[in-house]
Amino acid sequence: MEAALQPPRRSFVREWIFTVDHKKIGIMYGVTALFFFLLGGLFALLVRTDLLSPSGIFTAQNYNEFFTMHATIMIFAVIIPLLTGAFGNYLVPLHIGARDMAFPRMNALSYWLYLASGFVLLLSMVFGMPDAGWTSYPPYSVQAQGPGIDLWVTALHIAGLSSILGSINFIVTIHKMRAPGMTYNRMSLFTWSMLVTAYMQLFGTPALAGAITTLISDRHFGTVFFNSSAGGDPMLYQHLFWFYSHPAVYIMILPAFGIVSEILPVFARKPIFGYHAIAYSSIAIGFLGFFVWAHHMFVAGMAMATGIPFMISSMIIAVPTSVKIFNWLATLWRGSVEYTVPMMFASLGFIGSFIIGGFSGVIVAAVPLDMQLHDTYFIVAHIHYVLFGGSVMVIMAGLHFWFPKVTGRMYNTKLGYLSFWLYFIGTQVAFFPMHFLGLAGMPRRIASYAPVFQFWNDVSSIGAYILGLGTLVIVSNLLYSAKRGKKVAANPWGAQTLEWTISSPPPEHNFDDLPVVTSNPYQPYTDPNLRKVPNANPNPTPSPV
Ligand code: HEM
Numbered sequence: 259m260e261a262a263l264q265p266p267r268r269s270f271v272r273e274w275i276f277t278v279d280h281k282k283i284g285i286m287y288g289v290t291a292l293f294f295f296l297l298g299g300l301f302a303l304l305v306r307t308d309l310l311s312p313s314g315i316f317t318a319q320n321y322n323e324f325f326t327m328h329a330t331i332m333i334f335a336v337i338i339p340l341l342t343g344a345f346g347n348y349l350v351p352l353h354i355g356a357r358d359m360a361f362p363r364m365n366a367l368s369y370w371l372y373l374a375s376g377f378v379l380l381l382s383m384v385f386g387m388p389d390a391g392w393t394s395y396p397p398y399s400v401q402a403q404g405p406g407i408d409l410w411v412t413a414l415h416i417a418g419l420s421s422i423l424g425s426i427n428f429i430v431t432i433h434k435m436r437a438p439g440m441t442y443n444r445m446s447l448f449t450w451s452m453l454v455t456a457y458m459q460l461f462g463t464p465a466l467a468g469a470i471t472t473l474i475s476d477r478h479f480g481t482v483f484f485n486s487s488a489g490g491d492p493m494l495y496q497h498l499f500w501f502y503s504h505p506a507v508y509i510m511i512l513p514a515f516g517i518v519s520e521i522l523p524v525f526a527r528k529p530i531f532g533y534h535a536i537a538y539s540s541i542a543i544g545f546l547g548f549f550v551w552a553h554h555m556f557v558a559g560m561a562m563a564t565g566i567p568f569m570i571s572s573m574i575i576a577v578p579t580s581v582k583i584f585n586w587l588a589t590l591w592r593g594s595v596e597y598t599v600p601m602m603f604a605s606l607g608f609i610g611s612f613i614i615g616g617f618s619g620v621i622v623a624a625v626p627l628d629m630q631l632h633d634t635y636f637i638v639a640h641i642h643y644v645l646f647g648g649s650v651m652v653i654m655a656g657l658h659f660w661f662p663k664v665t666g667r668m669y670n671t672k673l674g675y676l677s678f679w680l681y682f683i684g685t686q687v688a689f690f691p692m693h694f695l696g697l698a699g700m701p702r703r704i705a706s707y708a709p710v711f712q713f714w715n716d717v718s719s720i721g722a723y724i725l726g727l728g729t730l731v732i733v734s735n736l737l738y739s740a741k742r743g744k745k746v747a748a749n750p751w752g753a754q755t756l757e758w759t760i761s762s763p764p765p766e767h768n769f770d771d772l773p774v775v776t777s778n779p780y781q782p783y784t785d786p787n788l789r790k791v792p793n794a795n796p797n798p799t800p801s802p803v
């Protein structure tokens with residue numbers, strides 16, 4: 259009888275290739291995206307290596323391909339799939355007390371489409387890489403020869419389809435599949451952030467599809483949408499592109515906000531401060547995020563009068579963002595804070611860097627300042643403080659937080675702290691000097707530069723190498739520990755969301771009995787045994803290096 263209850267052993271193909279289990283799909287998203295993270299990181303190091311010398315090391319053509327591939331991979335094949343595909347898929351059904359996503363097969367299709375889109379990007383490394391930047395503005399992107407731009411468009415179309423299917427799945431799952439008692443006001447803040455993110459993907463992605471379809475049409479089918487000499491307008495592309503891509507920057511940060519809102523209260527041993535404020539500010543960001551896009555176009559030839567409302571809306575969007583930061587700091591305030599590895603990434607790593615990125619965002623949102631700073635390294639500094647110091651830092655926080663849940667094992671915490679410091683110091687060394695370079699007038703997207711800029715460029719490149727090293731430490735630590743790490747209990751941190759109430763790794767059906775929910779997962783730690791994080795400092799596993 260016992261044996262009959264054991265799940266049957268399945269072949270690798272059945273277990274992974276044909277799986278429709280949201281957890282396995284989440285893991286596949288995660289592993290694939292980490293592979294692309296290494297590849298995108300390699301392109302970043304090529305870019306930074308070129309910039310070690312004012313005259314550049316590679317040809318300008320190669321340089322253009324490197325930064326285009328770097329950003330395209332990082333945005334479309336790493337950050338969005340990791341946050342929504344990996345964390346979203348793995349966690350949302352568990353957090354709402356469901357057995358799976360609403361449409362498990364469509365969920366698998368989303369993953370396979372994502373893989374196909376990544377594959378097309380890989381193909382471009384063989385047949386010719388795109389070189390028009392991740393924004394691919396016409397007229398250049400219409401005129402560029404070779405298959406690079408066409409492959410870029412194809413990859414983005416497939417990724418977009420994957421996103422749209424995924425977002426429908428999240429929306430239906432969160433509205434329809436919640437466990438008994440799981441009212442909206444009891445959902446985890448990560449679930450809230452995924453709900454808003456999914457709506458943004460659903461409404462935004464078609465605009466991107468429109469932009470790149472029109473681009474292909476101008477390239478190959480003789481249309482003149484973006485050809486001003488024939489009555490078209492290249493600005494149309496920028497409007498369509500940013501109508502998606504500004505919301506996309508929030509698609510890349512809202513789930514990260516959600517993850518931070520899960521980690522901070524656990525290690526501060528306090529209920530999250532301002533649950534409703536955090537949840538509803540996500541809705542505000544999701545809504546306002548669709549009304550700021552033209553702040554990317556202040557100097558593209560728009561009338562000054564058109565810029566002003568976008569300047570105002572961009573500054574307003576900093577308000578709900580600040581509301582969150584205030585609530586996170588208030589959560590830490592007077593908590594008995596335990597600085598575990600995920601907590602280091604989420605607190606000092608994320609909050610410490612993201613505040614700088616948010617601040618530079620408000621600076622460039624001011625039209626007169628952006629006239630000076632647009633297309634300089636100041637923008638590159640801003641992007642990286644929000645996307646690396648923000649999204650990537652939180653991805654690392656989340657990986658170190660949920661690793662014991664996903665694998666049932668613990669990583670080497672000493673290596674975890676080492677990787678945190680490499681990441682934190684690397685971020686500041688690589689990206690802070692870019693503010694100086696931008697203020698001094700160094701343009702972005704150039705393969706060579708005036709010798710006066712060399713010092714800070716070299717500093718920045720050293721920072722990039724530190725980040726590369728940190729990445730290798732993280733990946734090797736997690737890969738090694740997934741098989742060899744010390745086994746841990748089901749709830750090593752004493753966290754309160756539903757996934758921690760079941761075994762690690764969770765069974766395929768998640769919950770033997772669907773949970774009945776009576777409160778949100780951020781309750782005071784009244785049990786004296788749980789006042790401290792039980793597994794804050796587990797015995798480190800034998801070092802892999
Ligand atoms: C306080 C909130 C923010 C404001 C007011 C803001 C404002 C801006 C503005 C005005 C620009 C255009 C500057 C230019 O090109 O001249 C910009 C660029 C950018 N921002 Fe933000 N931003 C904010 C937060 C964020 C966040 C949270 C992210 C992503 C997680 C982000 C990602 C980016 C990216 C990727 C670009 C560069 C796009 C490109 O040209 O390649 N921003 N931001």
Ligand SMILES: [Cu+2]
Pocket residue numbers: 503504507550551553554
């Ligand atoms: Cu924007």
